[in-house]
Amino acid sequence: MSDLSSSMSTSASGMAAQAARLRLVSENIANADTPGFQRKVMSFEAVSDMFENGGRVQTGPVQLSSAERPQVFDPGHPMADENGYYQGSNVDLMIEIADAREAQRSYEANLKMFDQSRQMTSSILELLRR
Amino acid sequence: METNPHIASQLYTNAQNIARPEGPQSSGSTLFADMANDFMATMQAGESAAIAGLTGKADAQTVVEALAASEIAIQTAVSVRDRVVEAYQEILRMPV
Numbered sequence: 001m002s003d004l005s006s007s008m009s010t011s012a013s014g015m016a017a018q019a020a021r022l023r024l025v026s027e028n029i030a031n032a033d034t035p036g037f038q039r040k041v042m043s044f045e046a047v048s049d050m051f052e053n054g055g056r057v058q059t060g061p062v063q064l065s066s067a068e069r070p071q072v073f074d075p076g077h078p079m080a081d082e083n084g085y086y087q088g089s090n091v092d093l094m095i096e097i098a099d100a101r102e103a104q105r106s107y108e109a110n111l112k113m114f115d116q117s118r119q120m121t122s123s124i125l126e127l128l129r130r
Numbered sequence: 131m132e133t134n135p136h137i138a139s140q141l142y143t144n145a146q147n148i149a150r151p152e153g154p155q156s157s158g159s160t161l162f163a164d165m166a167n168d169f170m171a172t173m174q175a176g177e178s179a180a181i182a183g184l185t186g187k188a189d190a191q192t193v194v195e196a197l198a199a200s201e202i203a204i205q206t207a208v209s210v211r212d213r214v215v216e217a218y219q220e221i222l223r224m225p226v
Contacts, residue, residue: 005199012195019189114198121202128209 007117013056014110017044018103020059025100028091035072035079037089039065039096065090169203176200 024040031037043060067090075084179196182188 005202008198009195012191015191016189019191114195118198118202122205125202125205125209128213 004117004121008114010056011110011114011117013047013058015107015114017057017059018107018110022100022103022107024062025096025103029093029096029100032089032091032093032096034089035077036069036087037091038069039067039089039091041065169207172203173200176203 021042021044024042028039040062041064042062044057045060047056047058069090070088071085072088073085074080077086079086176196176199179188179193183190183193
């Protein structure tokens with residue numbers, strides 16, 4: 001595999017990783033009001049195969065955030081205990097939106113790299129056509 | 131100027147050795163067959179990725195990656211074919 005095509009597939013792996021990250025963010029935001037919901041986080045890992053496709057990124061296992069879940073006071077809630085509190089979710093919308101924006105920027109950067117290697121391959125082939 | 135035919139022939143032999151390509155020689159037909167097989171594999175991967183994308187089984191970046199790879203493979207094949215045909219025509223136009 002040539003360098004340019006392998007850089008294209010590396011960029012594609014970066015885009016796939018950012019898409020998976022954005023999926024987790026939207027799951028978190030969708031469950032921001034779910035009682036007892038734990039925020040999902042995911043780590044990125046470099047693919048350890050150094051020769052064939054080293055440098056590609058893959059997503060690690062999904063983990064649940066262990067941040068403390070707030071006690072929400074709402075005596076009318078079906079899940080409220082005898083004191084009127086129930087356990088909320090530990091999703092912070094600020095963090096999720098910042099995470100989503102970061103995923104978007106990183107996706108765009110990978111897309112630019114993909115497009116650039118495609119253009120470089122095309123323009124070197126243009127030389128053969130005259 | 132005095133010339134030594136022996137030295138000249140030795141230099142010529144050395145130059146021939148330099149010009150000879152090194153490494154194991156594979157015949158041109160095998161190389162072309164390998165290239166065509168690679169091309170076929172890339173095209174088939176592109177087609178199956180496009181089908182998987184249309185049926186919702188693959189994500190967008192996989193489809194785009196496979197389609198870009200097959201686009202580049204087509205460009206390469208077309209350019210090489212054009213050059214080969216052009217070279218043959220050049221030979222045909224050669225006055226005998």
